[in-house]
Amino acid sequence: MTQLLEGLxxxxxxxxxxxxxxxxxxxxxxxGKTRTIITRIAYILEQRLAYxxxxxxxxxxxxxxxxxxxxxxxxxxxGSERIWMSTFHAACARILRQFADRLGYTKxxxxxxxxxxxxxxxxxxxxxxxxxKEYVPAKIISKIxxxxxxxxxxxxxxxxxxxxxxxxxxxxxxxxxxELRRSDSMDFDDLILNANRLIRSDEEVRNYxxxxxxxxxxDEFQDTNRPQNEFVKLIGAKNxxxxxxxxEDQSIYGWRGAQVENILNFTYEWPDAQIVxxxxxxxxTSTILNCANAVIKNxxxxxxxxxxxxxxxxxxxxxxIDSESPITEASFIADKVSELLSRGxxxxxxxxxxxxxYQSRSIENAFVNAGIPYKTIGSLNFYxxxxxxxxxxxxxxxxxxxxxxxxxxxxxxxxxxxxxAAIEKLREFAEFKGWGLxxxxxxxxxxxxxxxxxxxxxxxxxxxxxTARDSSDTITGRLETLFEQSGYADxxxxxxxxxxxxxxxxxxxxxxxxxxxxxxxxxxxxxGFLEHAALTSSTDETSEEGQVSLxxxxxxxxxxxxxxxxxxxxxxxxxxxxxxxxxxxxxxxRLCYVGITRxxxxxxxxxxxxxxxxxxxxxxxPSRFINELPEELVEFKNYDRFGGLSDGEKRPTFRSGLxxxxxxxLENGQVGDKRSAGLKTGDLVFHKNFxxxxxxxxxxxxxxxxVVFPENGVKTMxxxxxTKL
DNA sequence: AGCTAGCATCTTTTT
DNA sequence: GATGCTAGCT
Numbered sequence: 001m002t003q004l005l006e007g008l009x010x011x012x013x014x015x016x017x018x019x020x021x022x023x024x025x026x027x028x029x030x031x032g033k034t035r036t037i038i039t040r041i042a043y044i045l046e047q048r049l050a051y052x053x054x055x056x057x058x059x060x061x062x063x064x065x066x067x068x069x070x071x072x073x074x075x076x077x078x079g080s081e082r083i084w085m086s087t088f089h090a091a092c093a094r095i096l097r098q099f100a101d102r103l104g105y106t107k108x109x110x111x112x113x114x115x116x117x118x119x120x121x122x123x124x125x126x127x128x129x130x131x132x133k134e135y136v137p138a139k140i141i142s143k144i145x146x147x148x149x150x151x152x153x154x155x156x157x158x159x160x161x162x163x164x165x166x167x168x169x170x171x172x173x174x175x176x177x178x179e180l181r182r183s184d185s186m187d188f189d190d191l192i193l194n195a196n197r198l199i200r201s202d203e204e205v206r207n208y209x210x211x212x213x214x215x216x217x218x219d220e221f222q223d224t225n226r227p228q229n230e231f232v233k234l235i236g237a238k239n240x241x242x243x244x245x246x247x248e249d250q251s252i253y254g255w256r257g258a259q260v261e262n263i264l265n266f267t268y269e270w271p272d273a274q275i276v277x278x279x280x281x282x283x284x285t286s287t288i289l290n291c292a293n294a295v296i297k298n299x300x301x302x303x304x305x306x307x308x309x310x311x312x313x314x315x316x317x318x319x320x321i322d323s324e325s326p327i328t329e330a331s332f333i334a335d336k337v338s339e340l341l342s343r344g345x346x347x348x349x350x351x352x353x354x355x356x357x358y359q360s361r362s363i364e365n366a367f368v369n370a371g372i373p374y375k376t377i378g379s380l381n382f383y384x385x386x387x388x389x390x391x392x393x394x395x396x397x398x399x400x401x402x403x404x405x406x407x408x409x410x411x412x413x414x415x416x417x418x419x420x421a422a423i424e425k426l427r428e429f430a431e432f433k434g435w436g437l438x439x440x441x442x443x444x445x446x447x448x449x450x451x452x453x454x455x456x457x458x459x460x461x462x463x464x465x466x467t468a469r470d471s472s473d474t475i476t477g478r479l480e481t482l483f484e485q486s487g488y489a490d491x492x493x494x495x496x497x498x499x500x501x502x503x504x505x506x507x508x509x510x511x512x513x514x515x516x517x518x519x520x521x522x523x524x525x526x527x528g529f530l531e532h533a534a535l536t537s538s539t540d541e542t543s544e545e546g547q548v549s550l551x552x553x554x555x556x557x558x559x560x561x562x563x564x565x566x567x568x569x570x571x572x573x574x575x576x577x578x579x580x581x582x583x584x585x586x587x588x589x590r591l592c593y594v595g596i597t598r599x600x601x602x603x604x605x606x607x608x609x610x611x612x613x614x615x616x617x618x619x620x621x622p623s624r625f626i627n628e629l630p631e632e633l634v635e636f637k638n639y640d641r642f643g644g645l646s647d648g649e650k651r652p653t654f655r656s657g658l659x660x661x662x663x664x665x666l667e668n669g670q671v672g673d674k675r676s677a678g679l680k681t682g683d684l685v686f687h688k689n690f691x692x693x694x695x696x697x698x699x700x701x702x703x704x705x706x707v708v709f710p711e712n713g714v715k716t717m718x719x720x721x722x723t724k725l
Numbered sequence: 726a727g728c729t730a731g732c733a734t735c736t737t738t739t740t
Numbered sequence: 741g742a743t744g745c746t747a748g749c750t
Contacts, residue, residue: 189740255739579737
């Protein structure tokens with residue numbers, strides 16, 4: 001009857017064929033979940049249960065959506081490009097573009113990304129004459145986000161406020177919302193909330209959408225938040241063909257408001273729901289899988305699912321490698337990469353995972369030195385780079401004269417003599433009139449306080465935008481005009497700008513990207529392109545064949561690699577001290593579980609004894625997760641930069657708890673003479689008492705060097721005590 | 726008024 | 741080690 005089911009196990013087949021009514025797929029790591037979902041969609045289409053555009057499939061990232069679309073198209077299914085396959089945010093944006101006028105927005109409403117939000121909040125805080133150190137924009141934004149997702153209005157927040165700080169937060173929340181309204185903008189949360197509001201309040205839209213979407217699928221359901229769950233309930237209410245798929249053990253976005261309850265309560269909210277469990281793992285060796293199981297079973301809040309595999313017990317035990325410092329850890333990984341290559345692995349088979357982005361630095365240094373090609377995934381989103389965002393802000397002003405965030409970003413970038421004083425005068429008048437800042441520039445003659453010189457400068461700025469608007473109908477054409485006319489091209493070409501060339505390259509890439517977007521999305525226009533830029537995340541960049549992938553554990557979700565390195569496996573780094581102090585040990589452990597289950601064949605867990613943070617050194621204890629691994633499945637080794645690997649007989653020992661700081665080290669040193677050693681990171685040096693060492697930090701101004709001595713540990717001293725080797 | 730250099734500060738994860 | 745802010749300079 002159908003060939004689609006071939007090669008699927010019984011449970012997977014059941015998941016595919018259960019098309020009618022609500023369905024919960026509990027899918028463990030590596031259990032063939034994606035394949036099952038894809039087959040399910042193909043099956044629905046093949047059985048003619050729905051047209052492609054009657055299927056709404058939600059994925060966690062745009063990249064996942066793109067890959068799924070491709071795979072379905074590759075199965076020879078007609079019309080697969082018409083499936084609504086995207087993130088929640090993109091799907092809601094698409095709906096809102098169609099009906100935004102019913103909520104009092106225009107169809108060209110702007111979507112604020114995180115940087116925009118922060119900038120806006122900063123401006124509001126300043127405008128309210130509050131101290132931005134006391135009221136940290138990023139923190140206020142996250143409080144507002146939490147309030148929004150809990151359905152709390154500024155008034156609610158004010159009423160429950162117990163402190164001055166709480167009342168001010170409520171007040172900032174109110175101002176923030178007003179400002180979004182005024183500028184025809186929505187933040188990420190608004191996209192979901194407004195879609196829900198629209199569906200709930202507008203009967204016509206509700207009927208249209210509920211009838212349209214015959215089948216709804218949601219992947220990574222454990223990472224959905226409350227409004228997202230509500231969106232699913234609203235859209236799926238009529239046909240009830242709602243299939244959600246997830247793994248409570250991989251819920252790692254609690255800090256962003258995701259609630260595991262969505263998946264745990266699914267069968268209560270959809271009483272007829274059937275449940276399919278996918279527990280057979282096809283990805284990892286049994287060694288790796290057993291380690292993953294051993295770690296995650298320390299969590300209490302879970303459904304006690306246990307993954308199993310028919311994959312052989314591998315000879316490769318997990319390797320726990322203890323070394324001196326992050327630098328040494330990095331050189332171990334570089335060494336190991338070469339070895340893995342000689343064993344037949346390719347660069348693309350390898351991934352280095354870490355808890356926080358800053359940890360990539362030491363790895364990148366080591367890889368550059370060793371000539372290992374790598375790609376960092378997710379750290380800096382292309383569209384978030386300063387120069388790219390600047391050009392997008394110019395475009396945004398063509399799109400809307402109410403976009404103050406964009407205006408403030410680029411009105412004096414590059415410098416054109418329009419400083420805070422001139423802008424302040426403009427703002428006062430804009431506020432008085434209820435206009436946007438650029439709107440005010442379009443009506444400059446009315447502003448009495450500006451000097452003629454200032455007016456002329458603003459006029460020149462206006463010319464740039466208006467010229468670009470008229471110069472072309474294509475995004476590419478307008479971008480090129482803006483880039484030249486704004487002076488940005490000259491600015492980046494000038495000698496004094498740092499990284500001018502690579503920033504020019506970024507702009508060129510942006511222009512090429514815009515061209516491609518135009519081709520692939522005819523009719524999307526400037527609005528579509530700006531939306532694309534706002535919703536395209538950093539993890540949407542793909543790993544590449546000839547490069548080792550570097551990324552955070554969060555970014556690694558959903559991916560797999562033959563060989564995986566988990567770095568910084570020490571207390572306070574992973575698990576993150578901050579997260580632990582907030583009581584989130586279980587989420588950190590799930591993150592560890594996600595990391596371990598990315599590995600197919602070999603897994604290396606790296607710890608170190610000292611790290612440098614801020615201006616202090618800390619001695620590090622091995623991560624608690626290392627201690628949760630079954631002894632018999634793990635090999636413990638030590639690595640040092642000179643002697644290489646040696647057997648460690650036991651787990652890395654717990655080291656004395658307290659760190660020591662630079663002041664303490666300085667007190668113990670003598671003041672050396674002034675002759676500069678001219679050291680740099682990576683230099684080999686000799687010290688008369690400590691022997692050979694490697695420079696890991698050097699401050700030329702103070703002639704202070706941080707040196708790792710293999711025999712004597714990490715020391716900080718005047719460079720003048722050292723001889724370069 | 727605007728710009729620049731130099732100092733301080735802080736690094737969790739992201740649609 | 742990048743970003744933000746302040747003080748002092750033009």
